[in-house]
Amino acid sequence: MRETVAVQATIVGREWTAVFGAVMAEVAGCFPRRDSRLLAREMTQAMLMELERRNCWTLAEALGHGGPHRLQHFLSRGAWDHDAVRDRFAAWASGELADGEAVLVIDETGDEKASPDCVGAAHQYSGTLGGVGLCQVAVHLTYASPSGHALIDRELYLPAAWAGDEERRLLTRVPEEICFATKSQLAAAILARARHLGIRARWFAGDEVYGSRELRRTARTLGFDYALAVRADHTATTPAGHFTATVLAAQVPARSWMRMRTGHGLKGDRHYDWALIEIHSDDTPTGHDDSGHAFLVVRRHRYTRELSFYRCHSTTPVSLADLVHVICTRWKxxxxxxGAKSLAGLDQGQVTCWNSWMRWSLISLIAAAILAITRARTQTTDTADTELVPASTRELLAVLRVTALPAPRRDLDHILHWSAWRRRHQHRAAQAHRRWNNLTAAAIS
Known part of the structure; x- marks a missing residue:
């Protein structure tokens, strides 16, 4: 068994090197200078190093730099086109995992912040925080196929008050063309970008935030079928009239519920009861005929009887099992x-400005996608006869940190240099804060 794991480790190291080289070659043309290309490579590798915390200081120290200034300049003012890198990366990553029945999954995540000075940081709801808190919220896109899944795009959400504050926009260098957009509008822009890039996918999935009629109409205009969660009071039209989702679920005969497996966990298979209700479409794009098939799918918990609802549309006939598969893929x-937060530092960047956030999140997405695609390439190894479950992404990274990734610099001279640098910087920052407090106190008095 140990020999099998050793062989797999060799394969993982080889595939990671190939995948890393491929994506860096794909985006190389977006960096006009050799030093920025090298920094992109170094920073992507450093995101995956075994570090307690990831920010410009810790990454620079791990890479052997004398200070964080090169990485800070790379993120905030470096002359490279992060939008072009984003597009090339998204097309490359989706191509590696390509499948005609793939699902594009939209969802947002929040990152807690200590200061409202960070771009987009405000007191707002975040499921990650479990309520309202000071955080940044960003809408992300995952490409999910039978081969694997990876985050390939994102947009930062600016609350209305934030987007309309000219002083804060100026301080954080938000581009003039960026204005307030709802999460659904950000999702629509991401979907349009994916279609423009030629990303192969049939389905679009998301939670209740993305079940609006406008976004569903946009998805159909772009040629995506969808399976989107909706609220219990969502109204749908049937041949018998207009009804809420809850009322329609109550009319489903007992024999029409189907128990289906929706996943597998450490404690065994997970099963729910499902029902399929045909409804009329309400989101046909202008100039399109009202073809296709619209459904309301109801999920019922086996024990609590709690209901969840999903509005679906397919251009071709589709089974309940197919729709359940798409709905469950949303959890990818x-x-x-x-993975992106715990392994690649997606939520750890201590950046305040627009460019810095865009570039930090992009490098993190690239690092996480390299891991995901490496795992996808190595999942063909047969472990059925070895009593081994397939290696998780975390397991692969543990191997890569020994076999393929450069080790963080840890020699004594370097550690002492950074200790002195941090203490000097913190001393100067404390002095600046005291001077500012004295000035403000004198002005008030």
């Missing part, structure tokens, strides 16, 4: 969030 984005 939660796995992507967990």
């Amino acid at each position: 984005i939660e796995e992507c969030f967990q």
Whole structure:
């Protein structure tokens, strides 16, 4: 068994090197200078190093730099096109995992912040925080296929008060063309970008935030079928009239519920009861005929009887099992969030400005996608006869930190240099804060 794991480790190291080289070659043309290309490579690798915390200081120290200034300049003012990198990366990553029945999953995640000075940071609701708190919220896109899944795009959400505050926009260098947009509008822009890039996917999935009629109409205009969660009071039209989702679920005969497996966990298979109700479409795009098939799918918990509702549309006939598969694929984005945050520092960047946030999040997404695609390439190894479950992304990274990734610099001279640098910087910052407090106190008196 140990020999099998050793062989798999060799394969993982080889595939990671190939995947890392491929994505760096794909985006190389977006960096006009050699030093920025090298920094992109170094920073992507450093995101995956074994560090307690990831920010410009810790990454620079791990890479052997004398200070964080090169990375800070790379993120905030470096002359490279992060939008072009985003597009090339998204097309490349989706191509690696390509499948005609793939699902594009939209969801937002929040990152807690200590200061309202960070771009987009405000007191707002975040499921990650479990309520309202000071955080940044960003809408993300995951490409999910039978081969694997990875985050490939994102947009930062600016609350209305934030987007309309000219002083804060100026301080955080928000581009003039960026204005307030709802999460659904950000999702529509991301979907349009994916279609423009030629990303192969049939389905679009999301939670209740993304079940609006406008976004559903946009999805159909772009040629996506969808399976989107809706609220219990969502109204749908049937041949018998207009009814809420709750009322329609109550009319489903007992024999029409189907128990289906919706996933597998450590404690065994997960089963729910499902029902399929045909409804009329209410989101036909202008100039399109009202073809296709619209459904309301109801999920019922086996024990609590709690109901969840999903509005679906397919251009071709589709079974309940197919729709359940798409609905359950939506949870892949939660796995992507967990991996990108815990393994690639998605939520750890201590950046305040627009460019810095865009670039930090992009490098993190690239690092996480390299891991995901490496795992997808190595999942063909047969472990059925070895009593081994397939290696998780975390397991792969543990191997890569020994076999393929450069080790963080840890020699004594370097550690002492950084200790002195941090203490000097913190001393100067404390002095500046005291001077500012004295000035403000004198002005008030």
